[in-house]
Amino acid sequence: MTKDGTSLAVDPIQLISSLFALLPLPVAITDNHGKIILANSSFTDTFAEIGNLDALPHHELEVAGGGTYEIETVPLNDQGLKIAYGVNITNEVLLRRQMVHMEKMAAIGRLVSGVAHELNNPLAGILGYAQLAARADLDPATRRMIDVILVQAERAGKIVQNFLSLAAKNEPKRVAFRLNDIVRNVVQLREYEESVDNIVIRLDLSDDLPPATGDPGQIEQVLLNLVVNAEDAIADVQGQPGVIQIRSAMEDGNIHLSVTDNGSGIRARDMAKIFDPFFTTKDKNSGTGLGLSICAEIVKDHGGELYAWSTYGSGSTFTVEMPVRASAMEEEARPETVGSGESLRGKSILVIDDEVHITELISDVLVRYGAEIEVAGSGVKALERLKDGSYDVVVCDQRMPGLSGQRLYRLVESLNPKLQHRFLFVTGDVVNAQTRRFFTQEGVQYIRKPFRIQDLVDAIEGVLTENQLQGS
Numbered sequence: 001m002t003k004d005g006t007s008l009a010v011d012p013i014q015l016i017s018s019l020f021a022l023l024p025l026p027v028a029i030t031d032n033h034g035k036i037i038l039a040n041s042s043f044t045d046t047f048a049e050i051g052n053l054d055a056l057p058h059h060e061l062e063v064a065g066g067g068t069y070e071i072e073t074v075p076l077n078d079q080g081l082k083i084a085y086g087v088n089i090t091n092e093v094l095l096r097r098q099m100v101h102m103e104k105m106a107a108i109g110r111l112v113s114g115v116a117h118e119l120n121n122p123l124a125g126i127l128g129y130a131q132l133a134a135r136a137d138l139d140p141a142t143r144r145m146i147d148v149i150l151v152q153a154e155r156a157g158k159i160v161q162n163f164l165s166l167a168a169k170n171e172p173k174r175v176a177f178r179l180n181d182i183v184r185n186v187v188q189l190r191e192y193e194e195s196v197d198n199i200v201i202r203l204d205l206s207d208d209l210p211p212a213t214g215d216p217g218q219i220e221q222v223l224l225n226l227v228v229n230a231e232d233a234i235a236d237v238q239g240q241p242g243v244i245q246i247r248s249a250m251e252d253g254n255i256h257l258s259v260t261d262n263g264s265g266i267r268a269r270d271m272a273k274i275f276d277p278f279f280t281t282k283d284k285n286s287g288t289g290l291g292l293s294i295c296a297e298i299v300k301d302h303g304g305e306l307y308a309w310s311t312y313g314s315g316s317t318f319t320v321e322m323p324v325r326a327s328a329m330e331e332e333a334r335p336e337t338v339g340s341g342e343s344l345r346g347k348s349i350l351v352i353d354d355e356v357h358i359t360e361l362i363s364d365v366l367v368r369y370g371a372e373i374e375v376a377g378s379g380v381k382a383l384e385r386l387k388d389g390s391y392d393v394v395v396c397d398q399r400m401p402g403l404s405g406q407r408l409y410r411l412v413e414s415l416n417p418k419l420q421h422r423f424l425f426v427t428g429d430v431v432n433a434q435t436r437r438f439f440t441q442e443g444v445q446y447i448r449k450p451f452r453i454q455d456l457v458d459a460i461e462g463v464l465t466e467n468q469l470q471g472s
């Protein structure tokens with residue numbers, strides 16, 4: 001009988017066995033010892049090697065043709081016969097693997113950011129004093145050595161910052177940023193791998209790009225994924241020098257960022273699938289197939305688009321196209337001022353940091369510009385001084401044991417609100433969401449550790465100018 005009560009012209013046994021045979025789901029019948037006594041073709045195709053389910057070590061199986069199945073069983077009768085069927089759980093397993101990987105990365109991220117914070121202080125010292133030394137009259141050999149220290153300390157500082165911004169849990173942001181800076185960050189992050197793998201990175205960056213708008217951390221993640229994919233594609237081709245070209249340009253009113261490699265290229269039949277989640281041609285230990293789908297999603301969130309071109313056998317190009325937002329244009333129109341430090345002369349500045357070499361460095365720098373410096377080695381000592389004295393600028397470390405810079409700032413509010421506007425924070429902690437929120441909500445000025453002398457001087461001049469404008 002069918003559902004509406006009419007009788008079938010075919011033999012029901014024949015119908016059921018045809019259904020069983022044609023069912024795309026792998027199904028089998030087992031006896032009371034788990035031995036397979038009947039299986040449809042989907043089952044024998046998928047699990048060619050299995051004869052007895054009870055002999056399996058577990059019910060999650062990776063099959064020869066790729067993919068993971070879970071075998072479920074339901075009792076068929078009271079003599080122990082069972083129906084067994086396989087459920088394709090490949091995507092769940094990949095997702096689980098990705099989750100474990102992400103959790104591991106988050107743990108490593110926390111570890112690395114702790115180490116990176118600790119490195120910021122010594123780096124600020126090395127960089128600062130190397131810059132001061134570089135201004136002295138030096139013989140050529142010493143100058144060369146100082147220049148090497150300078151370049152390498154700056155490089156170490158950038159690597160630390162890159163790690164910190166990668167490790168930070170990025171809340172999606174919408175800020176104006178320079179795409180070329182992101183490119184340089186990513187190149188620096190991969191520098192070591194490229195040199196080990198003999199890959200040359202060529203940059204062709206347009207000098208007159210307007211600022212991009214969005215979350216620089218996410219765009220960095222996109223570029224990093226594209227570069228790692230390019231490295232993998234190059235590794236697949238033996239015996240030729242690998243080249244990755246990264247290009248930025250304005251085209252048809254949009255910002256274009258492209259990554260071109262001379263790697264394996266993509267087969268025409270795969271082109272339509274590469275942006276699909278879980279599509280990968282890499283082995284399970286090296287690829288989840290989520291990279292490009294996440295990249296495409298991020299770029300779409302930024303109002304842009306991610307395209308791919310490829311010729312199988314000769315390489316690929318991936319291009320991120322992003323719109324320029326009006327607000328970003330306005331932001332760029334504002335001129336940037338580089339101060340001479342002239343306005344520091346005669347100004348009284350309180351420098352607060354628990355690291356002696358940082359207060360010494362900042363004092364050494366500012367004294368050369370004719371400023372009058374007082375130093376406090378902790379938040380508490382600073383508070384005492386702020387109660388009595390008045391300062392034109394307060395240069396304050398954000399992270400200090402006891403009374404932190406942020407809490408000191410709050411206490412100053414009741415003491416002398418005008419003083420609050422004279423704060424300049426020095427911090428290695430701007431990737432911490434809470435710190436960032438504090439800086440943006442309060443509109444407080446800050447510079448990052450390690451800093452260049454010119455950045456410090458410019459920032460102090462900025463605080464002085466702002467206070468003059470407000471007449472405080």
Ligand SMILES: Nc1ncnc2c1ncn2[C@@H]1O[C@H](COP(=O)(O)OP(=O)(O)OP(=O)(O)O)[C@@H](O)[C@H]1O
Pocket residue numbers: 225229230233261263264265266274275279280281282286287288289290291292293315316
């Ligand atoms: N530059 C490239 N050259 C050749 N093939 C590429 C390139 N970029 C991506 N592909 C192809 O697209 C597939 C999907 O890429 P995707 O970044 O999404 O995942 P994956 O790299 O395989 O894994 P994961 O990113 O998780 O490590 C890759 O497996 C590869 O076949």
Ligand SMILES: [Mg+2]
Pocket residue numbers: 225228229291292
């Ligand atoms: Mg990838």
